[in-house]
Each structure stands twice: as C-alpha cells, then as structure tokens.
Amino acid sequence: MNCPSCAEPLAPGAAFCEACGTPVGAVAPPAAAPAADVAAEAAPFELTTATAVPGRPAPGTPRPCLQCGGAVGPDGYCESCGSKQPSERDHFREAPADWVAGACDRGIRHSRNEDAMALFATGDRAVLVVLDGVSNTDDSHLASLAGARAARDALVVPMPSGMGTAESRAAAVTRTFAAAVDGAQRSIVALTPEGSTQPPSATFSAVVVEGRTAGRARLHVANIGDSRCYWLPDAGDGVQLTVDDSVAQVQIAAGASRQEAEQGPQGHAITRWLGIDAPDLAPRVTSLDVAGPGWVLNCSDGLWNYASEPQELADQVAAAATTDPQALALALVAFANARGGQDNITAVLARVDAPAGPGVADPGHNAATADEGETDG
Template identity: 60%
Template sequence: MTETITPTATCPSCGAPATPGAKFCESCGKPLGDAAPAAPVAAAVLDELSPISAPTHRKSTDEVVDTGPRPCLVCQGVVGPDGYCETCGAKAPTERDHFRETPAAWVAGVCDRGLVHHRNEDAMALLASETPGERAVLVVLDGVSNSTDSDVASLAGAKAARETLRTPFPQGMGTAASRTGAITKVFADAAAAANEAVVAVTDPASTNPASATFAVAVVERGLLAYANIGDSRVYWLPDAGPAVQLTVDDSAAQQQMEDGVPRAIAETSPQAHAITKWLGRDAPDVRPRTGQVEITAPGWVLACSDGLWNYASEPDALAAQVAAAGTTEPLALALALVAFANAQGGRDNITAALARVEPAATVQDSGQNASAPALDHQEEPDG
C-alpha cells in the first residue's frame, strides 16, 4: 500500500520546491513527511552564507571515478541508474558532487559538495602502490567559486598533476641537496601541468577565467614531500606527539599572521580566504612552495581543502577529529572528516585525502621527536 504524504509547498529540510505527492525531496533527498520545518533564522543564515558561483559552461568528458554501483549516503543501499536509492528512495548526489577514491587499502579520499554550495568545485586525484608506505600521491584542487568552469578545471588540473607524479622521484646526484632540488623540480612540473590543464578548459574569451588552489602530498618509503599554491593544505597527524601543518598558505590570512595577527582572528576576518596565488590563465605565479619531512612514526598524511580546515584549522584540532573517528581505515576516516565539516555547517566544498603511514621501524632517540619530524625545507623556488 502506497503511503500518502500531505503535499507541501517546499521541502522542510532544504527549502526546495516539493513535488506534490512525493515522498522524498528531489533536491536533498530528505523525507518530506518527517523532517521538522526549518527555523526562519536558520534559512536566513543559509541565504546569507550561500556563495555566488560563476556558471559552468564546459562539461568534463572524463569519468570522475569508476567504482561500480554507488552507495546511498543515507542508508548505504545501492543507487540505481535513475539516481535514487533502490532501498530508501533518497536522491543521491551526482558523481561530481560526491565521489570517493580508494586506490589502495592504505590510501583513500572523499570529495563532497557540502551543504551550501550549488556545485562541487573541489577535486582530487589519488594513486598508490599496493604495498603500504611504498608510494602514494594525494592531489587536491579547490576551484575558486566566482570563476567560470572552476569545477571542470579543478578536476582536469588534479588529474594532470597526478599523471606528472606517477613515476618515483629522481635520486638527483646522490646527495641530499641534489635530491631536494630534483623533487622541487618535479613539483614545479606537476603544478605547471595542472595549470595547463586548467587553462585548456578555460574559454579563451572568458573575462572570468577558471582558477583553483593546489595541494599535493607524496609518500615515498618514509619520505613525505609536499607542495602547495593557495590555501589548500597538507598536514602530518601522528598517532602520538604534536600534529603539524606542513604547507604555508598563499592568502591574506597568512599575511596577517606573518604580521603578528593571531590565527583565530586572521582566519575569521572578512578577507580570510582571499588567496594571493592560484592556478589559472590569469595566475601571476604558478611555482609552488615545497617541502619534505622524514616520517618515522605511525600516523596520517592529510591533504585537504579549506572546506575541512575551516572548522579545525589548528593541527591539533584536526588531530582531535581524527582520534574521535576511532578508525585506521582511510576511507572511513575521510568520510568521518567530511561528515564533521558538514555537521559544522558545510558552507564550502570539502575534500579529505588520506594516507595511513606505519613505518616498519621507528627511529630511536636521536635528539628529535620521531613523531614530529623536523622540516627539511619550506621554500618557494628562486627565480
């Protein structure tokens, strides 16, 4: 027997127009008959926070990810070809609005639209060896909302950077300094490839060209190398000892902090997320900041967009969320971090890409805390 639901003018969960007689909202997938009406003040806040996004003119012909049948985000049932869960009837987001990658058991990521944005402008591209700790690449790009086709551009750029980083790092001339220089060059090539991909999908006549931030982490047999442009970040979150934000933002907030403004004030100022470097046709400089650390203790490598760290910027705050998740499964942790960001308001797109690192042997006391490795360098290439 079909259950009858009293028609409502709008969905009580998200405010979208509701089809008369429908059981589920076609916009957010929530049941139309069970949800409590949203408070007017909450709706006003959402309207105030809702970003102004430039349109998407170009469609990507690439598959976002091929993982077979998608799980329903509400009940974990199977999403059918029509985009609705075959078990509970909830409408699933498109693959571009929510996708997951698990290239190996020790590496995974989740890229999600969040609750407020109208599209997902974040992107990620991952690769990993089957052997834990041998080699993994985490690439995260965050498309700038007010630029046209940023959702298409960020995905193209992430995939281009991943392909550039597919082969192991060169060894240089046999010295630490020469290998550092070689790795810095590889990251510069990856950023250039990502930028070329972003420009390639940008309409030459556009007065608002696509742009994106860029963050990459590469794990290679105990070495963690990283690079960034903009304000997407890489963190090292050890199981024990202090967590570390490895990358340094290219942003107005970072400039304020360097001038002595406390982090909490700088990162909540009106211009907190104004970036000073980015990828795109109008980018002033696409050379990334780079750095390397030796990993000698178990923990997590996290590459993420600001949609996650907005709610836990301090490294120890992110580490607390990792601990609260209570899992050593990368995909489960990535989902937990995305759920945390959405629970805080989901005001931006959210990407969390993770590698679980468990070195076979921990360096004994040598004057350094093994779980909080010293930074070998943190620099922007000369020239």
C-alpha cells in the same frame, strides 16, 4: 626529456643519464591519456562510472547509495531505500589502496562542488592531490578535476634522488612538482572559455608518500594557495606541512593571531593560484621524514576552516576511532558539514605505519608571495 631518477635534462637519444648514470629506460614515464579519456574525466561524473578511475566502481557499475549502500538508479534515486542522491560530481570517493582514500563533497551551502582530488597508490608509495576551484569563476568544477588528474599523472613515477646530496635531491623534487603544477595549469587553461572575464582557477596541494612501512617514511609536499597538508602522528604533536598563500598568512606573519587572521573578512583571500591569470606558478616545496604510525592529510579549506590547528584535526581523527582511511575521510567530511558545510569539502588520507623514531625535515619552504588577492571556493 628528463632523467627518471635525478630529473636532469637528457641529450636526444641518450642511453644513460650523464649526471647520475641511470639507464634512460629504467623507469618509464606514464603514458599520456588518450584525448577522449581526458575529455571524459574533465566532464561531470555520470550516474555510472564511464571510465576506470582508481578506487571507484568498475565501468558501468551503479554507484552506492550514501544512506544505505544500495544501488543508485539512472534517475538518481536509491533502488533500495528510495533516497535522492547527489550527483557524482557533488560527492565522490576514491580508495586506490587499503591505506589510501579520500572523499570530495559539495557541502551544504554551495550549489556545486568545485573541489577535486586525484589519488594513486602502489606498494609503499602514494600520491594525494587536491585542487580547490575558486568560487564564481567559469567552469572551475571542470578545471579543478582535470587539473588534479593531470598533476597526479605527473607524480606517479618515483621521486628523483638527485645526484646524492640533499641539495640536488631537493632541487630534483622541486622540478618534479613544478612539472606537476605545469600539467595542472595546462589542463585548466585548456578548459578556460574563450573571452572569459572570470577564468577558472584553483588552489593546488600535493603529497607524495614514500616508504610508509620502512624504518622512516618520507613525505614530499607542494602547494599553491591555501589547501593544506598535515602530518598527524598517533602519538606526539601534529604538523602543518604547507604554508598558505593567502592574505591571512601575510597577517599572521605580521603578528596577527591565527584565529583573528583566518576568521577575518579576508581570511580566505588567496594570493596565488592556478589559472590563466595566475601571478606565479612556483610551488612551495618541502620534504619531511616521519617515523611512527600516523596519518597524512591533504584537505581543502572546507575542512580546515573548522579545525585549523593540527591538534584540532588530530582530535577529530581520534574521535573517528578508525584505521580505515575511507571511513576517516567520510567522518571528517561529516564533521565539516555538521559545523555548517559552508564550503566544498575534500579530505584525502594515507596511513603511515613506519616504526617509531625521530622525524627530520628538509630546511625551509620555498618562499613565494604576490600582491593580488582572490577568494577560493
């Protein structure tokens, strides 16, 4: 067991953390979901919600039609306009708060949606997790969904503050993200078919937003693979918060242009991923203090493939002309589909309304490389 404040290991039966003095019972960790609920969440969505999920209809409530908003019947057709609807696994949405929402869509070209997202929000704090299942692997659509929800559940408690120094805080945050990655990894491995020659795998990206309406909001970010997180302020330049684990990123580091590398034959070949054959499970971790209003975006490559630069995404956000995160997520999905929808598309957003002022980043990302390549879906 670790301290809920600084993440230092606790002695068995300890009432207080010896490192920071926090009472052990001050922050309770989230209860583990019953095995039956885990199995239900890992399975493809039913036409009506079977279990309570933040931001989705209450159990037993028919889902809304994507065309007119009417109720979708058991046969998969809208009872109002009669249009055929995609399955809930092929298109689903979450909105756990009025400032946090996401949309996950199959796109146009793929036969199934292997992307997944899992969101949490309370007060001024939010967790945004995206896993992009690797194409042509066994049950990646199940594994990515189970992995995303396991990572979300590991991140719902406040980020540790460490022992008061920037270095100890960064180390504690890194351990917290490592635990989230471990939870996602275990969920994926648990769903790996015995004897599989193409075991399910997925990229991983997560953002924890804290203090969104305070004088300065803080973003904690972690990733493995090439799903990405961006900070897109209403005024000023946007920032890509993550560094891809991909062949394209290796080429960019060697001097290739971003466009040349990302649009080349290995533009989406990843060098690290989650799964039973993963070469490395240490996430890249960084933190950023942001001030002034703006959007936090966590997305799969099905979106950024059409707008890789922060300014390109900022232009699409401005074109949507909305402060509703659900409307904006759907607008970004529609943009990607209009450009061809060649991949699954996930867009998850949190609205930050901190007063204007300078942003400060913690030094650097944790470097990680691998020699093998795999293509994500």
